[in-house]
Amino acid sequence: MTKFMDVHSGFVGVSARQLQEAHARDLVIEADEGVHFERAWLDPDRGKVFCLASGPSREAVLRIHERAGHPTSEIYELLVEVA
Amino acid sequence: MTKFMDVHSGFVGVSARQLQEAHARDLVIEADEGVHFERAWLDPDRGKVFCLASGPSREAVLRIHERAGHPTSEIYELLVEVA
Numbered sequence: 001m002t003k004f005m006d007v008h009s010g011f012v013g014v015s016a017r018q019l020q021e022a023h024a025r026d027l028v029i030e031a032d033e034g035v036h037f038e039r040a041w042l043d044p045d046r047g048k049v050f051c052l053a054s055g056p057s058r059e060a061v062l063r064i065h066e067r068a069g070h071p072t073s074e075i076y077e078l079l080v081e082v083a
Numbered sequence: 084m085t086k087f088m089d090v091h092s093g094f095v096g097v098s099a100r101q102l103q104e105a106h107a108r109d110l111v112i113e114a115d116e117g118v119h120f121e122r123a124w125l126d127p128d129r130g131k132v133f134c135l136a137s138g139p140s141r142e143a144v145l146r147i148h149e150r151a152g153h154p155t156s157e158i159y160e161l162l163v164e165v166a
Contacts, residue, residue, distance in 0.1 A: 016163040023165045039166045043159035076126035080099040082106045083122045
């Protein structure tokens with residue numbers, strides 16, 4: 001399993017509830033692709049959303065996001081993590 | 084304390100060791116600004132680095148990154164987090 005960060009732009013003014021609902025739409029179908037969306041963060045003033053996921057491939061992550069209604073072309077494969 | 088995500092571009096081919104060293108340069112000075120860099124992730128093929136931090140302001144996070152030698156203009160204030 002690899003970690004992925006995907007980035008969504010243009011979500012200015014999205015509320016916490018809307019982000020929670022969008023995230024929930026991923027969670028209910030993510031197992032179909034062996035993906036897990038761990039966390040999502042929103043900057044409502046700049047309209048940016050970041051989703052941290054684990055899964056077998058970028059394509060698997062993207063397919064879940066597409067089916068949930070929020071595709072993105074920006075998805076990064078996080079081969080290195082430090083803490 | 085607020086969470087922040089900053090994004091760095093152009094780091095194609097950076098190694099795990101180089102990311103660890105860069106992150107360590109933040110950690111040794113972060114307390115000066117009341118900032119904590121929690122995690123950093125790297126996509127070495129696309130040259131993207133994401134840093135998740137907590138701190139009092141965007142400016143405080145940026146000042147630490149500048150002093151550590153890796154400024155960025157892309158820093159987002161994560162007012163909403165879901166899991």
